[in-house]
Amino acid sequence: MRVEAAVLYEPGRPSPYAESKPLVIEEVELDAPGPGEVLVEVVSAGLCHSDLSAINGSMYAQLPDPIILGHEASGIIKEVGPGVKDMQVDDHVVFSFVPMCGHCQYCAIGRPVLCKHGNRANAHGTLISGGRRFHTLTGREIAYFTGTSAFAHFTVVAQESLIVVDRKLPLDKAALFGCALITGVGAVMNTARVAPGEPVAIFGLGGVGLSTIMGAKLVGASPIIAIDMLPSKFELARRLGADHTIAAGEGDPVARIRELTNGGVEYAFDVVGNTNVLAQAFKATRPGGKTIAIGIPPTDKFLSTHAAALVLQEKVIQGSFMGSAIPRRDIHRLTHLYMAGKLPLDELLSPAITLAEINTGFDRLAQGQVIRQLLHFV
Incomplete structure (x- = not known):
């Protein structure tokens, strides 16, 4: 045909x-x-x-x-x-x-x-x-x-x-369940397994980044800190659950995150796919914290960071592809949450x-x- x-x-x-x-x-x-x-x-x-x-x-x-x-x-x-x-x-x-x-x-x-x-x-x-x-x-x-x-x-x-x-x-x-939602919400629930009350930072507020905020809100993370170059995205980020927003182009976002959380977040999510942002996310985590890489950087880029912190501070960098999902399980879970009014997909x-x-x-x-x-x- x-x-x-x-x-x-x-x-x-x-x-x-x-x-x-x-x-x-x-x-x-x-x-x-x-x-x-x-x-x-x-x-x-x-x-x-x-x-x-x-x-x-x-x-x-x-x-x-x-x-x-x-x-x-x-x-x-x-x-x-x-x-x-x-x-x-x-x-x-x-x-x-x-x-x-x-x-x-x-x-x-x-x-x-x-x-x-x-x-x-x-x-x-x-x-x-x-x-x-x-x-x-x-x-x-x-x-x-x-x-x-x-x-x-x-x-x-x-x-x-x-x-x-x-x-x-x-x-x-329903298309959004196949990428934006399963990737963002899945990174919170499956990859990081964020617990209620744990502080998180999300770098990048596109469709996947905002879905990550939805996931963090759903599991009770607190505070939820959203970072982007475009302040025009902050109002929507707050509606979806962000407690604080930081303009990445104005000052040092890592210093601001540490100030808001008394030393850093438990989980930082890089949804940009930029190695400089990934390095920032790593610095924004507290000792024992975990950095979740969601965005995919260009294939010719390499990450440079303080390697000693991996040992001396027991920090972790972990990838999250498609939200570490089991799609046949997770798409059904997410669609049920949406139909129950607990995932504001329409905002995206x-x-x-x-x-x-x-x-x-x-x-x-x-x-x-x-x-x-x-x-x-x-």
Whole structure:
């Protein structure tokens, strides 16, 4: 079948993207689902900094091309291939940007976001089976992004990349559970395991950073300190649970954090993906504290910090990929919390866009003008 999609042929084109148009809107061919695969009509897809990093070339040094981006999405199953289990036509689904094989060493110990086979497929731009289902009209294969490629009206994905959700959940908003919420809330609940009353600092107030604040509020962290370069984000951060806000460009945020917490926070979350910010987060923790790295820095960057503090102060630096989640468990937990009124997801939503506006949407994201834009197909 032919579907409309946003195809990236050339990473690294200069901004503004509304002029350079790195994402080409065109019709592509989409094969029918193979064994264990599912055809999904995409209802909504989020514009995330991970997609932006692919567009500007900062994070993915050897991205296969052409490629269809889009990893945070929701949709409706339209067709199932042979051997698909526990899914059927008309089911509502949220995408997981790491397909989970269920039997590798990492899946077996309850760490499916590190799935050996899923991450290998993502690195090669394929489904977990090794296949590709998108082609240009001239027959050229189009690579997958995280096994999802949701910047297309329809996509074929592996069943291992989908989570069936309650049909009462507003599907146009459900996309956010697949990245922003599971990453931010998961970093608090799964990676750090913050306890009530423990002080936390969140560096970076995009969609994931604000979700991290939601998670910290949910578990009773106190105080919650939010840091960003843009003070325009502070009002929303306070509504979501921040007790204090610090403008990173005005003075020394580490000194201010230590002042507010009598020596530093128990947990500092770097949601920026900048090694200088990660170093600041490390300095902002008290002895015995833990720094959680959520944002992904460019692949050519290295962290420099005081190594002795790891021993003499028993400090810890730990990564958190996809919120250290078990997606089939955690997406259901988060959607139930949302429907119970305990996760104010709607606060993250910026005005929705159409596929024709996607390059302009990434300009807005790069300039910090928006939190989470959703691309609506339906």
